[in-house]
Amino acid sequence: MVIEDKFKKQLNVFGIELTKTQEQMFDKYYGYLFRWNNFVNLTGITEKKEVYEKHFLDSLSFVKVIEMGGSQRLLDVGTGAGFPGIPLKIVFPELQVVLLDSLRKRVDFLEEVVKELGLEAISCVHGRAEELAREEGYRQGFDLVTSRAVADLSVLSEYALPFVKVGGSFVAYKSANAKEEVEKSFRAIELLGGKIKEEIIFNLPDTKVERMLLRIEKVLDTPSEYPRRVGKPLKKPL
Numbered sequence: 001m002v003i004e005d006k007f008k009k010q011l012n013v014f015g016i017e018l019t020k021t022q023e024q025m026f027d028k029y030y031g032y033l034f035r036w037n038n039f040v041n042l043t044g045i046t047e048k049k050e051v052y053e054k055h056f057l058d059s060l061s062f063v064k065v066i067e068m069g070g071s072q073r074l075l076d077v078g079t080g081a082g083f084p085g086i087p088l089k090i091v092f093p094e095l096q097v098v099l100l101d102s103l104r105k106r107v108d109f110l111e112e113v114v115k116e117l118g119l120e121a122i123s124c125v126h127g128r129a130e131e132l133a134r135e136e137g138y139r140q141g142f143d144l145v146t147s148r149a150v151a152d153l154s155v156l157s158e159y160a161l162p163f164v165k166v167g168g169s170f171v172a173y174k175s176a177n178a179k180e181e182v183e184k185s186f187r188a189i190e191l192l193g194g195k196i197k198e199e200i201i202f203n204l205p206d207t208k209v210e211r212m213l214l215r216i217e218k219v220l221d222t223p224s225e226y227p228r229r230v231g232k233p234l235k236k237p238l
Contacts, residue, residue, distance in 0.1 A: 003048055003049050003052055004023060004026075004027070004052075006052075006206065007026070007052045007053075007056065007057065008023070009205075009206070010053075010057050010204070010205040010206055010207075011057070011060060011205075013205035013206075014060060014061065014063050014064065014205070015063065016060060016063065016091055018091070022090055022091060025090045025117050026052075026056060026087075026090065028116065028117060029056075029082075029086065029087075029090070029113060029117065030048060030051055030052070032109070032112065032113050032116065033046075033051065033081055033113075034046055034048075034051075036109045036112075037081075040105045040106065040108075040109055042080065042081040042106065042109060043055065043080070043081050053204060053207055053209065054209065055081070055083050055087075056087050057204050057205070057207075058083075058084075058148075058173070058204060058209070058211065059083045059084030059085075059086075059087035059088060059148070060084070060087050060088065060091060061173075061202070061204065061211060061213060062084055062088060062146065062171060062213070064200060064202065064213055065169075065171055065198050065200065065213050065214075065215040066144065066169060066171060066215065068092050068095075069094075070094060071094050071095070071096055071121075072094075072095055072096070072143040072144055073095075073096045073098075073141065073142045073143050073144070074088065074095050074096065074097050074098070074142060074143065074144040074145070074146065075097075075098045075100060075138075075142045075144070075145045075146070075160075075163050076097065076098070076099050076100065076145075076146055076147065077100050077129050077145060077146070077147040077149065077156070077159050077160050077163070078100065078101060078102070078129070078147050078148075078149030078151075078159070079099040079100060079101050079106075079110065080101060080106060080148070080149070081106065081109065081110075082099060082109075082110050082113060083148050084146055084148060084173070085097050085098075085099045085122075085146070086099070086110075086113060086114075086117075086119075086122075089119055089122050090117070090119070093119075093120075093121075095121070096121045096122075097121065097122040097123075098122075098123050098125055098142075099122070099123070099124045099125065100125045100127060100129065100132065101124075101125075101126065102126070102127065102128050103126075104126050107124050107125070107126040110124040111124045128230050129159035129160070129163075129227065130159070130227045130228065130229060130230045130231075130232070130233065131230060132163075133159075133162035133163055133227050134162075134227075138163060139162055139163065139222075140162065140163065140164065140165050140166065140218075140221065140222065141163065141165065142163050142164055142165060142168060143164075143165060143168045143169075144164075144168060144169055144170075144171065145160045145161070145163045145164050145168070145169075145170045145171075146160075146170070146171040146172070146173070147159070147160055147170075147172060147173070148173040151234070152181060152184075152185070152237055153172060153174065153178070153181050153182055153184075153185035153188075153189075153214070154184065154185040154188040154189075154233075154237040154238050155233045155234055155237050156172055157170070157172075157185060157188050157189050157192055157194060157216065157238075158188065158192060158226060158227045158228070158233040158237075158238060159227060159233060160172075161189070161192040161193060161194045161216070161218060161222055161226075162192070162222040162226055162227050164194075164218040165218060166193070166218050166219065166220065166221060167217075167218065168217075168218050169197070169215050169216065169217050169218065170194060170215075170216040170218070171213060171214065171215050171216075172213070172214045172216065173211065173212075173213060174211070174212040174213070174214060175210075175211070175212060176201045176210035176211060176212050178212055182196070182199065182212075182214065187238065188237065188238035189216055191223070191226075191238055192222050192223075192226055192238075193218055193219060193220035193221055193222045193223070194216040194217065194218055194219065195216065195217050195219045196214060196215070196216050196217075197215050197216065197217040198213075198214070198215040199212065199213075199214050199215075200212065200213050
């Protein structure tokens with residue numbers, strides 16, 4: 001219980017208090033992650049303490065740049081093992097969440113977790129951002145879009161911003177030393193209809209883990225030519 005108790009204290013710094021049911025959900029989530037990781041590449045981090053800090057706690061740092069409330073619609077691009085989408089859904093059950101990943105086996109894992117945790121108003125989608133962003137109901141259909149995917153911010157922005165409603169936000173998780181990467185992404189973000197509104201560097205509570213969060217507001221419609229075809233954003237960033 002030492003890990004769980006520390007986790008609750010760390011979350012208190014973010015103004016988050018877990019119910020007993022939510023605590024149990026995180027414990028179950030960790031169990032599924034640990035077991036599935038033996039045959040599906042979900043994460044290189046499997047030690048419980050590390051998962052709670054570097055995945056669960058980090059995911060929930062989202063609240064440092066976004067005021068949560070109501071039935072906001074959130075898309076998690078390149079969600080992998082469900083971060084940050086599932087932790088956010090556990091803590092804020094009123095969120096309507098879509099988890100997007102390009103690997104079928106990871107989506108199978110996500111579907112099992114969602115089912116076993118009894119989460120509602122959350123869907124797991126197998127697909128590519130470049131294609132899904134052109135579909136009705138998805139393009140400019142979300143209040144919030146987020147990603148912890150390891151990719152250059154210019155690339156992530158082309159994946160994410162087409163999904164964001166004008167007035168909504170894209171939140172990108174980055175390492176604290178990503179300043180140069182952020183500066184190089186200004187043109188791409190502007191081209192895609194976004195504008196950086198907030199950039200914070202901080203330590204996860206009671207850890208030495210230093211992080212950066214960027215909140216990019218959608219100020220204009222994304223031009224129809226974006227995102228480009230599958231693979232192009234990665235091969236030739238804006």
